[in-house]
Amino acid sequence: MLASRRLLLSCKNGANQASNFLRRSGGPSKRIQSFNYSKSTRQSHGTPRVNPPLPIGGGGTQASSRSRVRYAIPALVLGFTGFISFLHYNDERRVVPKGQASSNSGCGCGSNTTVKGPIIGGPFTLVSTQNKIVTLNDFCGKWVLLYFGYSFSPDVGPEQLKMMSKAVDKLEAKHNQKIMPVFVTLDPQRDTPSHLHAYLKEFDSRILGLTGAASAMRQMAQEYRVYFKKVQEDGDDYLVDTSHNMYLLNPKMEVVRCFGVEYNPDELSQEVLKEVTSLPQ
Known part of the structure; x- marks a missing residue:
């Protein structure tokens, strides 16, 4: 009898101590209640889940921001x-390193030759001022001075054509060097074969004008790395913003020099003469 009373008192004391411990530590009753609330929130589709408040000062937000910045940079x-x-890789595909052979000159005359630097140029099919189809092969064996412009250019274009004509005259008269001047329009919409013929005749009848479909002109400009862009003016009028590139092509149809607008006729003829006389005969 005495042993059973002691056992009963011991169980009561143990239960009281366990109850006090749970109240002090926020025991499983709170965890169970929180779990049940979260579970009921997920089950009720219309009621949003309530998250516990963040610590004062936003420490969690700052830590998250620092973590995102650390990975974003x-x-x-x-x-x-x-x-x-x-x-860089895309540009390398268009470039042949110095001293290596090139098989992409677009011309049958001496295509497998060493080049001095990046390949500029390529095959084309255009229409001349005489309404004849002209390709790169038609120029093989000749020195060609190739200029990209358009007939409605108000100032730079005419000056470049005058310089080209005078330089060709000097080379032929003083040095007996024949250079073929070629004008490629970047405005095929207005520069038709008949219009180009009349326009170029005012500068030099030896200048061969080339035009064609807009797609063909864009392709040639891309191959020769010529910048141009239509600039709309009042009404239907427009100008063409361009880099006014002028190239010297050797008889193998390789671009050997590029001349800017800063040259004058004397300088242009001297630079062309250097390239022509430096080529082994």
């Missing part, structure tokens, strides 16, 4: 590096 660096690598 390397990602941006890698993305930019990849973009630059792509551009």
Whole structure:
């Protein structure tokens, strides 16, 4: 009898101590209640779940922001590096390193020859001022001075054509060197064969004018790396913003020099003469 009373008192004391401990530590009753609330929230589709309040001061938000910045910066660096690598690879596909053979001159005369640098140029099919089909092969064996412009150019275009004509005159009269002047329009919409014929005749009848479909002109400009862009003016009028490239092509139809608008006729003729006389006969 005495043993059973002691056992009963011991169980009551143990239960009281366990109850006090749970109240002090926020025991399983709270965890069970929180779990049931979360579960009921997920089951009720219309009632949003209530998250516990964040610590005062936003420490969690700052830590999350720092974490995102830490990963975002390397990602941006890698993305930019990849973009630059792509551009470099794409440009390398259009370039033949110095001293290596080239089989893409677009001409049958001496196509497998060493080149001095990047390939500029390529095959084309255009229409001349005499309404004849002209390709790159038609110029093989000749020195060609090739200028990209348009007949409605208000100032730079006419000056470049005058310089080309005078330089060709000097080379032929003083040095007995025949250079073929060629004008390629970047405005095929207005520069028809008949219009180009009348326009170029005012400068020099020896200048061969080339035009064609808009797609063919864009392709040739891309091959020769010529910049041009239509600039709309009042009404239907427009100008063409261009880099006014002028190239010297050797008899193998390789671009050997590029001349800018800063040259005058004397300088242009002297530079062309250097290239012509430097080529082994």
